[in-house]
Amino acid sequence: MWSWVAHRVTGIGIFFFLFAHVLDTALVRVSPEAYNEVIDTYKNPIVGLLEVGLVAAVVFHAFNGLRIVLVDFWSKGPRYQKHMFATVLVLWVVLMVPFTIRHLSHVFGG
Amino acid sequence: MTAVAEAPVAGAVPSFQVTMRLRRFNPETDTEPRWEDHTVTMHGTDRVLDALHKIKWEIDGSLTFRRSCAHGICGSDAMRINGRNRLACKTLLKDLPLDKPITVEPIKGLAVLKDLVVDMDPFFEAYKSIMPFLITTGNDPSRERRQSPEDRARYDDTTKCIMCAACTSSCPVYWSDGQYFGPQAIVGAHRFIFDSRDEGAEQRLEILNDRDGVWRCRTTFNCTDACPRGIEVTKAIQEVKRALLFRRV
Structure with a gap:
């Protein structure tokens, strides 16, 4: 059940990000200066931390999405769903640890 | 001949105290379901259903739940035990953490008629x-x-x-x-x-x-x-x- 809960939570989180993302990117059509101004406000540690959360959500949602595809279309998928969920979590950690280190050293290291 | 010596001693089954936390609801007097605790002495071979029987037969006869065969075939006594749906007649008490109360609730998603009985x-x-x-x-x-x-x-x-x-x-x-x-x-x-x-x-x-x-x-x-x-x-x-x-x- 928790894979399903996490999939929904990350999905809704990504939806709200895309909502804001489409709006701020559309701003370039209004005026490139306004766009630059808005993008400049993102360059602070709080948004830097939010970006870690965004990547964490996208990476989980992507791998778990593949797991759900296998549960739906691979005849043995439902039997191995727990193993596949464990694989999703392992891949998520393996990708998130180096990313978080590198990303945060950019955010806080200047 | 040696089998006699190896036979288990009668009464050797370990006994323990267990607190059953039951979700009670009497439609005639209650507006909301409530929790009720009973501490009973049970044995290592007992199931959750045995604890419910002991409470119903010896402490509070108004406790209401379904059970028919009591051996995992009729499917009458599904209930939510420690937050998981199980059959009370197939769940051994010794397999549950006994240091905490064991919660027993009616199954979810169906209207509760009384105590652990839902409208099926x-x-x-x-x-x-x-x-x-x-x-x-x-x-x-x-x-x-x-x-x-x-x-x-x-x-x-x-x-x-x-x-x-x-x-x-x-x-x-x-x-x-x-x-x-x-x-x-x-x-x-x-x-x-x-x-x-x-x-x-x-x-x-x-x-x-x-x-x-x-x-x-x-x-x-x-x-x-x-x-x-x-x-x-x-x-x-x-x-x-x-x-x-x-x-x-």
Whole structure:
């Protein structure tokens, strides 16, 4: 059940990000200066931390999405769903640890 | 001759104190369900059902729950024990953490009538609607309808269902939408859809192709974890989904 809960939570989180993302990117059509101004406000540690959360959500949602595809279309998928969920979590950690280190050293290291 | 010496000593079964935290609701006096604790002395061989019996028979006769065979076949005593749907008659007390109270609640998603008894009518209605009986055309054969062991094995898993509602009442989709057929009805349909002797597969698949049919399943796997018979419920639901997608039984 928790894979399903996490999939929904990350999905809704990504939806709200895309909502804001489409709006701020559309701003370039209004005026490139306004766009630059808005993008400049993102360059602070709080948004830097939010970006870690965004990547964490996208990476989980992507791998778990593949797991759900296998549960739906691979005849043995439902039997191995727990193993596949464990694989999703392992891949998520393996990708998130180096990313978080590198990303945060950019955010806080200047 | 040595067997006598090895025979277990009578009364050697360990006994312990256990606190049962029961979800009680009396529709005649209560507006809200309430928790009630009872501490009883039980033995290592006792099940949750034995503790409920002890409370009902020796402490409070008004405690209400269903049970018939008490041996995991009739499917009457599915309840939510320590937050998980199980049969009270198949859950040994010694397998639960005894340092904390053991919570016993009615199964979720169905209206509570009294204490641990819920209204099972919507559950059985869903089962009825998938036509859980053999559908054939033409004249009846003069002898039994034959089936190969391979064809029989195709739906073996879903024949094990005892209709206890542990799966359906563990499903978060069913909690939020009682119109959903629920895992059990789909298991019941699976048992006939994949039976080579049955000719009603198309009708049953059409029924389950409904908005509240198999497509409401979000593969949370709660039903598979809850099934006291070990049926791979989600697997059965997925097979019905694929039969609908590819029209291949």
